[in-house]
Amino acid sequence: MIKWIKQIRATGGFRRAFVRYFTKGRSNRSVAGTMGLLIFIALFAIFALFPVVFMASNAFKPLRELYRYPPTLLPQNPTGQNFRDLLDYASDSLVPFTRYLFNTGVLVLFGCAGQILISAMAAFALAKFEFRGKKLLDNLVVYALMFSGAVTGVPNYIILTRLGLMDSLWAIILPSFASTLGLYLLKNFMEMLPDSLIEAARIDGASTFKTLISVILPVVKPAIMTVFIFTFQGLWGNTGGSYLYTENIRPLSYMLSSIAASGIARQGMASAASLLTFLIPVLIFIITQSNVLETMATSGMKD
């Protein structure tokens, strides 16, 4: 601490040290501009964080504080009661809590592993090899980014019914394999790899698939992590909606969202449930963020 203060003294006072820190020492940056940026960003930080703080504090409020007038932003007497209630409710429910957890586990495991493998194979072929139909597939992948699941929802419902996949976890997992965002990012990332990498593997006698698994996948780890977080996020939040109607194959997010929707009496529990649902993908993102950003650097559209 003292060393720190001495350092600030040496660089010419707190103000100079402050400016130097926030302009990263670049001389062509104005102090006023930097202050402006900081204020603008702080305002947005408040806007972005407010609902999250609100949700988190509700989760720790005792019941009488949840209905107090006027409502307070932060809990006066924080309690873990809502989380205990949630646990009690979960262990008392008709379908055991562990069953929901297991279903979500299956969904996430098969969904993420499948999508990573399937997208990586196609991305490798598109990034590094010539074949007939490549241009078409390339274009279709980009076109698919231009519309959302809302468009394909109705026919997909019919197709899944006809395939006999309705009311099984496959109804959620299989359609996710067709998503192109992950494939697009993986392909762009792989295009940057030097061809010599593949040549070397070929000289060693590795098949194309072997090359992908043992040479390419380890080098594109950031892109894999990115596909993982995006896929995870989609599957984690998926409640199964109208695709799953048997209670014991529904995922955790269904249980949590049904608590959240069950109204006033369970508001404390609902907040606790919402907080947990929200925190898990955020934690994974915090862990993987440097990988994600490394991948997104190659996300640009080529001509």
Added chain:
Amino acid sequence: MSNMSKPIKKKVPLLTELRTKKDIYLMILPFSIAFLIFTVAPVLFAVVMSFTNYNVIQTPGFLGLENYINLFLNDDLFMTALQNTFIMAIITGPVGFLLSFTMAWMLCELPDKVRIFMTVVLYGPSLAGNAYMIWGLIFADDSNGFINSWLMRLGVMDSAVLWLHDAKYMMTIILIVQLWMSFGVGFLSFIAGLQGVDRSQLEAGMVDGITNRWQELWYIVLPSMKPVLLFGSIMSITGAYSISGSALTGFPSTGYATHSIVDHLGDYGTTRLEMGYASAIAVVLFILMVGSNKLIQKFLRKVGT
């Protein structure tokens, strides 16, 4: 043999190509199958169904353009949905895009720790699948709602406002919530793209007399960011057309003030099971999404060249 001198594109028979590049075709096979079944087929299927009166129960009959005629001439609610969707898309699309870029650029001006912290803070809402519940509590209709109670205590209002059920405010609330969630995948790619701007180019710019950050942004950063901006615009546009008002304001929303195309589609597709009519709505949505994307791509590609 006169054309021997010209370079001839060698056309290998398809079967030979399939045999010699078997491993490559096998690699694209699983994705191609999934993509064909769950993306290509549904789009084509929707187009075909949109010309029928398919409703799951009866055998479908061919209607020609009747669904589309009804949609545009006889369905007032669809017109409301179209209008609401345009309002949502025009505001959250471009504004979300510009906001994401501006914020990304500002963050990259700041030290790494601040940037990483703010990236998580701003991207966080996109990870909150159940965001609507939180906003529902914040804008709760009774005087115990957070916004209501504060505005009443500050003396701005005398009585509680039905934020989510008064047609005067509903659209504004939806727009606020959507902007809250607008720092998504595009935002991440802007941050990453800005980090990747060539340092030596920036230094060269300083030597060449770039005296402030605005000039640097305009002359060096923006031109080199074009591919990333194109990608970000696709993310923004597709997202902006996918907004469902009913997630926050309930279905049907009061006076249909936030009724969007996605809500209309959900109503016919999953509640009334009028698949033919729903398909026509889906086809219109598809055309709007892809059309807007293509248009903006064309426009953005021209900028600065």
